[in-house]
Amino acid sequence: MGESKTNIIEKARPFSVEMFPPRTSEGMSKLDSVVRVLQRFQPEYLSVTYGAGGATKQGTRDLVRSFLERGINAVPHLSFGGTTDEEMRMILDEYREFGVGRLVVLRGDMPSGIGSLAQQPHASDLVQFIRAETGEHFHIDVACYPETHPESKSVITDIHYFKKKVKAGANSAITQYFYNVDAYFEFISQCQKEDIDVPIVPGIMPITNKASLIKFSSVCGAEIPRWLKKRLETFENNNDDLCKYGVEVVSRMCEKLFEGGAPGLHFYSMNRSGPLIAIIENLGLSAVSPQYNLENF
Ligand code: FAD
Secondary structure, eight states, rough: HHHHHHHHHTTTOEEEEEEESSSSSSHHHHHHHHHHHHHTTOOOOEEEOOOOSSSSSHHHHHHHHHHHHOOOOOEEEETTTTTOHHHHHHHHHHHHHHHOOOOEEOOOOOOOOTTTGGGSSOHHHHHHHHHHHTTTTTTTEEETTTTOOOTOOHHHHHHHHHHHHHTOOOOOEEEEOOOOOOOHHHHHHHHTTTTTOOOOOEOOOOOOOOOHHHHHHHHHTTOHHHHHHHHHHHHTTTTTHHHHHHHHHHHHHHHHHHHHHOOOOEEEEEOOOOHHHHHHHHHOOOSOOOOGGGGOO
């Protein structure tokens, strides 16, 4: 492939990466090295998750601020959780002062013991609040679910509430992760029928550990197809080989998503760079990096 063609493809393939705020200094220095490596690949932005229960509220703010100070386009996730309207106004003001221009707005998941999800305002309420308070200042992303949110009674109600977030003022959406490409394209076609016309960016989870992937997926409603689960079982005692296989499978999936017209990719990094960078390289998303060695991670 000629260099000019590579550049054209890269321009049409934006990607972003999601991080969580580490709780220890060791976690922070590990994250630092992940960010340094990622910067070479010029992601569109780095988003920072938010613990609606309070544990990582300050961590999100601090990490966003430190990213911005380093010239990184940082995008905070934000939920109402137990936050009052007044507190939310202060958070939004502060983010505007920092120079934040984009938010990922969610209902959030509350840690057990903090409060009932039934009492939490929906993401659409916060989108509406932000638009009322700050006009068009922020580009707002919301979440959506190609395999249906686990609390939803049906696909139809789930898409109905997704549309409500868009009507409230969301500019684009990021999906829950999935390993079934057809689920994404079927979801896109359902959304088009409902006149939901915002870009819907697939969320991509690199495969790095079978047990944690299965546990996490059962909670968030992402399905691991039987063929994939069975294949992952064959790497029971060799996590390095599992990661390499995961890179291969996820790279192929991303390629199909781009071929089918996905407007970009949003990677759930879990603060790890090895398999993620290998996928980014396989997809040719970087113009600047030398081949990256997965063994380093
Ligand atoms: P909502 O859009 O509020 O939807 C939640 C459920 O309620 C759905 O079943 C929906 O169909 C239904 N619903 C929506 N509106 C209404 C309504 N008006 N009346 C009745 N039912 C309604 N969690 C975190 O805690 N922190 C994070 O940083 C975080 N980041 C995420 C990033 C992405 C890209 C994604 C996909 C998820 C993220 N999550 C995060 C997880 C997310 O908080 C959960 O999936 C949560 O359960 C739902 O959030 P939501 O914003 O989609 O909620």
